[in-house]
Amino acid sequence: MTTGDAWDEDYRQRGRLWIGGVTGIFPLPPAGRVLELGCGNAKTIAAIRGDPRRITGIDISRHALILARSVAPEAAFCQADARRLPFPDGTFCVVTAFHITGHLSAEGRAALAGEALRVLVPGGIICVREFSTGDFRCGKGTQTAPMTFRRGTGIRTHYFTVDELEDLFAPARVISRIPRKWTMRIRGRDYPREVIDAVFRRE
Numbered sequence: 001m002t003t004g005d006a007w008d009e010d011y012r013q014r015g016r017l018w019i020g021g022v023t024g025i026f027p028l029p030p031a032g033r034v035l036e037l038g039c040g041n042a043k044t045i046a047a048i049r050g051d052p053r054r055i056t057g058i059d060i061s062r063h064a065l066i067l068a069r070s071v072a073p074e075a076a077f078c079q080a081d082a083r084r085l086p087f088p089d090g091t092f093c094v095v096t097a098f099h100i101t102g103h104l105s106a107e108g109r110a111a112l113a114g115e116a117l118r119v120l121v122p123g124g125i126i127c128v129r130e131f132s133t134g135d136f137r138c139g140k141g142t143q144t145a146p147m148t149f150r151r152g153t154g155i156r157t158h159y160f161t162v163d164e165l166e167d168l169f170a171p172a173r174v175i176s177r178i179p180r181k182w183t184m185r186i187r188g189r190d191y192p193r194e195v196i197d198a199v200f201r202r203e
Helices: 003-014 043-047 062-071 106-118 162-168
Strands: 034-037 055-059 076-079 092-098 120-131 142-145 148-150 156-158 173-186 189-201
Touching: 043 062, 055 062, 062 076, 092 106, 106 120, 106 162, 162 173, 162 189
Parallel strands: 034 055, 034 092, 055 076, 092 120
Antiparallel strands: 120 189, 142 148, 148 156, 173 189
16 A cells, blocks of 8 residues: 555545644745645645635545545645646745655655745745654654654654754755644653744745
């Protein structure tokens, strides 16, 4: 089963995988087109302020897109692979990638970063959120590559350092890179969660 198949099956069986509000989104320009990579069931899109008609969401999962359209009916959606985007160069002012890059192989991560830069206008920004090596799930499951682990669903997750994420999206200029930490309580026990929020600007 490919990663795309695993995600589609997960959405088919479990429905909305991602609930709750999204916080800490970098302030986006008031105008210009926005592309959300790996939009899932549109949790992030629902949190983006402004005209939803300027937002395009892509996902590899058909079942995710069915859910996304019900959440944000005025946005545009298409089934596509973030490693091979079906858009011309310089189409978008903003690209967001929340928890998608880390589910790809090293080659896939590089392809996504290259495609995100390609479809941005000069001066456009990329907003990225990925799990850090400080997250308690880092090291859990079957290791498939350095800092990459596959869990029971067949979906793999790569855990980043701040420098690694910055290097991946070079030569874009770093605007900000912030590790965010919180605690998750599971069955009466606290576990450390940690993500990296990074914003890059295409020169």
